[in-house]
Amino acid sequence: MITLALSKGRIFEETLPLLAAAGIQVLEDPESSRKLILPTNQPDVRVVLVRATDVPTYVAYGGADIGVAGRDVLIEHGGAGLYQPLDLQIAQCRMSVAVRDDFDYAGVVQQGSRLRVATKYTSIARQHFAEKGVHVDLIKLYGSMELAPLTGLADAIVDLVSTGSTLKANRLVEVERIMDISSRLVVNQAALKLKREALKPLIDAIAAAVGQPAGSRPA
């Protein structure tokens, strides 16, 4: 049995065509089913639905053999115990710094003042500001980051941006682009050895569908 960990929403939706290219069809729709384990047309392949941030944990500890997780989530997790053979180029967005449209970010940075930064992505934010030599107080949030500068909780946020419409709707502007984000295939290192015969063709079929040779990549 191969267990594939996916999160509901964009990752599930965008992974479906890649699974189809490998001959796998998920037999139930997670939006209408309450089930957390979904069967596929392959009797020896099942999908488990977990929170996006829990995918690396499930795969690293062997609760799933393989999964799909965003580069953001993988960097925050650290990636220990995970083989990352493929960038699937799905769920594409970027990690950026944003502030209120009336906030003088360049001025504050230039003066060397401390910046209060709210984010769910504390590792990425810490490293980004350390590289720039900017002193920050990081405030960990779990969602609705955009609210932080509007309520005075923080001066800036580090968050994912795609179309920019969430920032715009909240009168925030992107002042720095930290990194491009897409989702990767992650594989349990022990499962790759023990279930190689089953996993290798699956990884190769997905690699062919995304037009890339499979090989381990850093986060």
Ligand SMILES: Nc1ncnc2c1ncn2[C@@H]1O[C@H](COP(=O)(O)OP(=O)(O)OP(=O)(O)O)[C@@H](O)[C@H]1O
């Ligand atoms: N607006 C977006 N456009 C494209 N990709 C995105 C966007 N927002 C997030 N992503 C990518 O999709 C992944 C999954 O996002 P999703 O919104 O499904 O989960 P989440 O709500 O961030 O996670 P959790 O449920 O664990 O809090 C993110 O880790 C990121 O890599």
Ligand SMILES: O=P(O)(O)OC[C@H]1O[C@H](OP(=O)(O)OP(=O)(O)O)[C@H](O)[C@@H]1O
């Ligand atoms: O630039 P945009 O196209 O507006 O996308 C950016 C938004 O997308 C993500 O949220 P998402 O839509 O996933 O909501 P969620 O994190 O609450 O699930 C992210 O946290 C931003 O808020």
